[in-house]
Amino acid sequence: MDLSNVVSLPSSYNIKDCWVCQSSEKEDFLDQKNERGRWISPCLCSGTCKYVHHECLSEYIDQKWSESGIGAVRCPICLAEYNVTFGNNPYFVYFALNCKKKLHSLQSYILFISCCELGVELIRIYSDSTLNFIFSFNTVLMNVTLTPMARYIIFPLVVSLFGYLKFNFNADRFLLKS
Numbered sequence: 129m130d131l132s133n134v135v136s137l138p139s140s141y142n143i144k145d146c147w148v149c150q151s152s153e154k155e156d157f158l159d160q161k162n163e164r165g166r167w168i169s170p171c172l173c174s175g176t177c178k179y180v181h182h183e184c185l186s187e188y189i190d191q192k193w194s195e196s197g198i199g200a201v202r203c204p205i206c207l208a209e210y211n212v213t214f215g216n217n218p219y220f221v222y223f224a225l226n227c228k229k230k231l232h233s234l235q236s237y238i239l240f241i242s243c244c245e246l247g248v249e250l251i252r253i254y255s256d257s258t259l260n261f262i263f264s265f266n267t268v269l270m271n272v273t274l275t276p277m278a279r280y281i282i283f284p285l286v287v288s289l290f291g292y293l294k295f296n297f298n299a300d301r302f303l304l305k306s
């Protein structure tokens with residue numbers, strides 16, 4: 129019997145389980161890629177909740193920050209506060225994350241106001257011809273031109289919609305890696 133290809137696994141009582149992604153050290157060992165990073169024990173928990181992948185914990189912290197803003201993130205079980213460090217320039221990270229939050233709300237306001245103004249312009253353009261068509265049964269449509277105000281509405285509306293669709297990614301994660 130050839131035992132040269134036999135791989136020894138860690139014993140079952142020491143196997144670590146990640147409480148975020150629910151994978152075990154055994155799966156990482158068999159996978160040989162270990163894309164989730166090293167195992168850490170960031171808080172006071174013990175037992176099955178003691179260990180977590182470094183990458184999984186980073187994603188968990190990013191998710192909590194995106195839900196409630198930058199602040200203390202705690203372990204959901206033992207409520208110990210995680211000690212988060214930001215590379216070389218933490219002030220830039222705080223500034224960038226706060227700017228992202230402000231720009232997101234500004235983009236929402238611009239989109240709302242642009243939609244309202246576009247609605248007012250459409251009502252102004254089509255109200256006379258529609259009312260004339262409904263009440264006098266005259267099918268001749270009026271010559272419709274856009275006012276300068278309508279032209280100024282279209283650009284911010286398109287830019288805001290494009291921003292929502294194209295650039296709505298998790299910038300927090302990108303900034304923390306650099």
